[in-house]
Amino acid sequence: MQYGKRLIVFFLISVCYTQVMAQSPAYADITGLWKGTMYNDTTKLNYRYEIAISENKGKLSGYSHTYFIINNKEYHGVKKIKIRREGNEVVVQDVELIANNYPIKPPKGVHMINVLRLDIKDNKMTLSGKFETNRTKEYAPATGFITIERKNNFSQSALIPHLQELDLAKDLSFIKNAKEEETVAVANTASATEKKENEITAEPVKAETATSAPAKAEPAPVVAPPVKKEEPVVKAAPPVATKAAPIKKEPAPVVKKTQPVIAKQQPAEVVKTQPAKPAPVEEKKIPAPQTVKNEPAKEKQPDIVKPKPVIVANAATDINNRKVETIESVYYKSDSLELTLYDNGEVDGDTVSVIMNGEVIMPRVGLSTNAVRKKISTVNTGDSIQIIMYAENLGKLPPNTGLLIVNDGNDRYEIRFSGDYKKNAAIVFRKKEE
Numbered sequence: 001m002q003y004g005k006r007l008i009v010f011f012l013i014s015v016c017y018t019q020v021m022a023q024s025p026a027y028a029d030i031t032g033l034w035k036g037t038m039y040n041d042t043t044k045l046n047y048r049y050e051i052a053i054s055e056n057k058g059k060l061s062g063y064s065h066t067y068f069i070i071n072n073k074e075y076h077g078v079k080k081i082k083i084r085r086e087g088n089e090v091v092v093q094d095v096e097l098i099a100n101n102y103p104i105k106p107p108k109g110v111h112m113i114n115v116l117r118l119d120i121k122d123n124k125m126t127l128s129g130k131f132e133t134n135r136t137k138e139y140a141p142a143t144g145f146i147t148i149e150r151k152n153n154f155s156q157s158a159l160i161p162h163l164q165e166l167d168l169a170k171d172l173s174f175i176k177n178a179k180e181e182e183t184v185a186v187a188n189t190a191s192a193t194e195k196k197e198n199e200i201t202a203e204p205v206k207a208e209t210a211t212s213a214p215a216k217a218e219p220a221p222v223v224a225p226p227v228k229k230e231e232p233v234v235k236a237a238p239p240v241a242t243k244a245a246p247i248k249k250e251p252a253p254v255v256k257k258t259q260p261v262i263a264k265q266q267p268a269e270v271v272k273t274q275p276a277k278p279a280p281v282e283e284k285k286i287p288a289p290q291t292v293k294n295e296p297a298k299e300k301q302p303d304i305v306k307p308k309p310v311i312v313a314n315a316a317t318d319i320n321n322r323k324v325e326t327i328e329s330v331y332y333k334s335d336s337l338e339l340t341l342y343d344n345g346e347v348d349g350d351t352v353s354v355i356m357n358g359e360v361i362m363p364r365v366g367l368s369t370n371a372v373r374k375k376i377s378t379v380n381t382g383d384s385i386q387i388i389m390y391a392e393n394l395g396k397l398p399p400n401t402g403l404l405i406v407n408d409g410n411d412r413y414e415i416r417f418s419g420d421y422k423k424n425a426a427i428v429f430r431k432k433e434e
Contacts, residue, residue, distance in 0.1 A: 111133065332429050
């Protein structure tokens with residue numbers, strides 16, 4: 001009995017110890033994508049900063065991504081980094097610059113060292129601490145502070161697309177693990193569907209044999225009696241036809257539903273727009289500003305007319321056949337928003353069209369390091385605004401990727417988006433309640 005009690009106590013202690021070890025920053029797994037900001041003491045500005053930490057045979061390594069905007073142009077740099085860890089302290093040091101679009105040649109011999117502290121709170125892992133560059137003959141040390149958080153979603157990353165273009169992402173351990181989990185999940189779902197299909201196909205076979213047996217039994221009495229009894233046979237035929245009729249009705253509605261989908265929608269919209277044209281609507285809204293607003297509205301009243309600017313501009317022509325995926329929701333407070341578009345890193349010829357609540361407001365914008373701006377009004381736009389980024393092409397390096405910067409007064413939002421010929425990225429803006 002005493003031996004059994006000791007085993008139970010030992011088991012409980014080991015379970016508690018493993019839980020404590022898992023929650024302790026000193027023993028937590030830090031591999032993955034980390035995103036945040038880097039504050040520069042000299043410029044007094046925050047810059048986006050990302051690092052990817054990988055592990056191979058117990059050794060940590062990875063890559064970093066920094067970018068900044070000067071004179072409305074975006075510049076970025078991707079560096080290889082080495083990582084040293086001592087408990088909950090993580091030291092990140094530059095090794096070499098492997099990709100950049102700097103306007104001038106970067107200085108030689110300048111490296112950045114980050115001394116970061118790992119903290120875990122409410123299932124969130126953060127690395128924060130000071131950074132400093134080494135002193136050279138020409139440059140004094142630059143200092144600042146870094147705060148980054150580990151992320152599970154790689155779609156909003158600026159670093160991972162660069163590594164994919166450089167054929168380096170495949171070497172990251174956390175991406176390998178994610179792909180292995182996806183393949184296992186796909187295999188499990190495939191096997192599950194096969195089992196369901198086998199079950200479904202097995203059941204109808206039994207049903208057919210069951211129905212075929214009485215079918216053979218029914219004609220037997222019809223053939224056996226004399227010819228005089230053909231009349232009741234003819235009378236019995238209608239009920240057989242009535243039983244088969246409901247079975248034939250099932251495919252018929254399917255054809256009717258699929259064909260009139262387009263036909264019913266178009267006339268319905270035309271019917272709705274035609275009654276809106278009568279003059280009584282204008283008579284009720286006598287004030288000049290309202291009638292002025294209603295007159296152009298008549299030209300765009302039919303929903304069928306809305307695609308016309310799309311056809312004229314030759315933009316977003318296939319939008320109805322693409323899936324729309326909302327990637328982010330933003331709360332705004334101003335009466336107007338400023339949209340700024342850049343390419344997401346390497347300029348490879350990406351072109352997008354921007355659609356606001358079903359209307360093309362920026363047709364066929366070529367993305368580059370130069371800013372493309374557009375101001376939109378948020379007055380009388382309803383409870384929400386939907387901005388769709390429509391990929392006109394995939395550039396030289398698919399998919400179509402870009403950076404959307406939204407200025408809402410003093411607030412600033414940076415959103416990375418991507419799309420292809422099957423889906424579009426969408427951002428939803430909602431009015432912030434005061």
